[in-house]
Amino acid sequence: MDNSQKKKIETPTPKSKFEDSPVFNYINNLSPIEAVRSIPTVQTFNSLSFTSPPPVFTSPHASFHRDHNSVERSKALESLDRSVSTQEVVVASGEVDLNKEATLEDQEEETSCDRVDSPGTGDIVTQVLLDPSGGAPQGEDDGSSSQDVSVGLRKILDAQKENGTPRLMADAAELLVFRSPNDSEAFGCLVDKISSSERRFCAGVKLTKHRDITKDVPANDNQPLAVVPNQLVSNLHRGSMRRRCLDFEVLGKRKKDIADDDQQTVGDNKAESSSKCVVPGIGLHLNAIAMASRGIKINTIHEDSTSVEIQKSFLGSTTPVQSQDIMRETLDQAESEPGKGLAVEEETLKPLVFEELNQDSLQKKKQVFLPKKSYINRFLRKVEEPGEGDSCKRCNCKKSKCLKLYCECFAAGVYCIEPCSCVDCFNRPIHEDTVLATRKQIESRNPLAFAPKVIRNSDSIMETSDDASKTPASARHKRGCNCKKSNCLKKYCECFQSGVGCSINCRCEGCKNAFGKKDAYLLAIMESKQEEDLSKIQQNSDLSKEVEQNHPSSDQPSTPLPPYRHMVVHQPFLSKNRLPPTQFFLGAGSSSFRKPDGDLAQARIEKKPLETVTEDKTEIMPEILSNTPITTVKAISPNSKRVSPPHIGSSESGAQPLQNAQSSFAFPAASSAPQQSVTSNQPAKHVKKASRGRPLKIRKIENIPSGSGTFWSPFTDRSFEVFGSRVYDRSATDSQPPQ
């Protein structure tokens, strides 16, 4: 008996003990969940990036896109729910997380977003725990599923207490908060709306943050509990959505529910007044800062409270003024301990991370995680504006009935409240229908009317420009201002008012915006673009070298490199001592041919071409790239004869697929009179030689899909075939591509 039992136990000896463990079994069973990985979600999230505000801003009624993996995920979660015991889940996730913690311990916050990309078992578990619908077996209603989950969580909690795995405890506990019967309607509403992908994202992010939190504040494992719902809400609704939902929709829903729950009424009313009492005119994420910090504070206070209490407290028993105090405390704390400043911020303002992430549509990870102090300061400035007293500043509308964007409350997506001095105000919960209808109407006219006016740009350009333009973060006004007289130095200017620098979107005159002048912004764009182009040119140069090595042309001069190519590499404006960006732009861009020389300062003011470049960099900049060398060579070439663009349009070469395919890369000045006059005496062939190495054709190489294709070289009048990184001369018999 003993022997047989031993044998049974030792049968799988090829496997380690670890493999025999329930954990391993669990992991083995996890295969279908692979598809649940949050990577795509995060990428999508990031790819949404800057210019287009997320769809949630267009309308609160917008249906979110369904994740294509939701079905798979559902199945996975279902199987998990049925086949994996909660105990196993706990153990498994505990192990995974411990490993992760070990590897991730020293990572910067900036990289923590990456951790979302690599969810482990723990993430999945958390998804199951957090996902009220997705985690439920199909066919069960939400209530029962949540009950099941709660029961399972209790087990998890018990197990955690035994195992002493604090992080998982936190997860489980927060789930209890999340699914507690006293969840705020707001959150419930949000949960109903969120897409599965967003939920996944939230789960992933949340988990990530927990690692950090438990790592940073091991003594207070419960700290994030009250915060988490807000984080999730924030994530799900990316800023304004949350608030609007609270005010315009959830609030209405609450109204109906209030009668059913006296206890809830207290909290809801508070929430209502609180949500109303957001500071108009400031970024929505900053309002959320108040909420978030409130949550933290309250959580600290109610460390041992039940989830119900936490929820209620969270829902707004604190006024914005209190929030403000909390934030001020935070700042003071950070300032008083310089060496520890960041740590203080991290510790106290963790949830803000998520607001930041939402607000700006997931832009640079680097920017995402901690709200910059400047943001908080700006928020505080807003709140503490002299003369505003203790209450939030409200509108003063007389004629608009607070149903137009003139009304700050309405524009901010909140109802008017007591402190407002508006007349005939319709922006009240009792006129909910009117408000919603009006909002719809306005949104139909301008889908982004209620979107945050200030967005943060993920483009590195903005990063670069920030130093120069003194703009905190890379936030910019979405539409830009149109100031004529204020020089963007007064709050008439929306950019200035928002505390951001003017940008390319601004049509202001005489901009002196203290947060960043428009000119500085444009210059930064140019510089950044140049660097980008430089690297591209370097790459192209390498490629062209390879072409040449493979195909030393008979009619090529013995010179190692044609003069022009030297120029390409050593273009003055592409070197460290490059010309001012504006010069670069004007000189290199196609517009330079139409607009030869001129007052640079004047040209800088001209917005058209600049806007075009910025908004459609990928389209225009290649053209600039192509043209750039010519202009430069023209400037440097001793005789100015070998640098003119060739007559591409001439009948010399019947088959020029490249040009046909990419007319935008054609030299715009090819047919212009002055250019022709330079080259009119030159034989066509000479012209072609002279233009050898043009980035134009080299660029084409990189446009060949999948590393293979055919292109024609105007330099040698030959056709080449490219296979991967190899180039074969179709004209030469000894250089044929593999069949």
Place this chain on the structure above:
DNA sequence: GAGTTTGAAACT
């Protein structure tokens, strides 16, 4: 607090 200035929103 009244009047003026300013620029966004709305309208044509």
Place this chain on the structure above:
DNA sequence: CAGTTTCAAACTC
């Protein structure tokens, strides 16, 4: 899309 009007906030006194 541009010009004009309306509006309310910001500003000045």
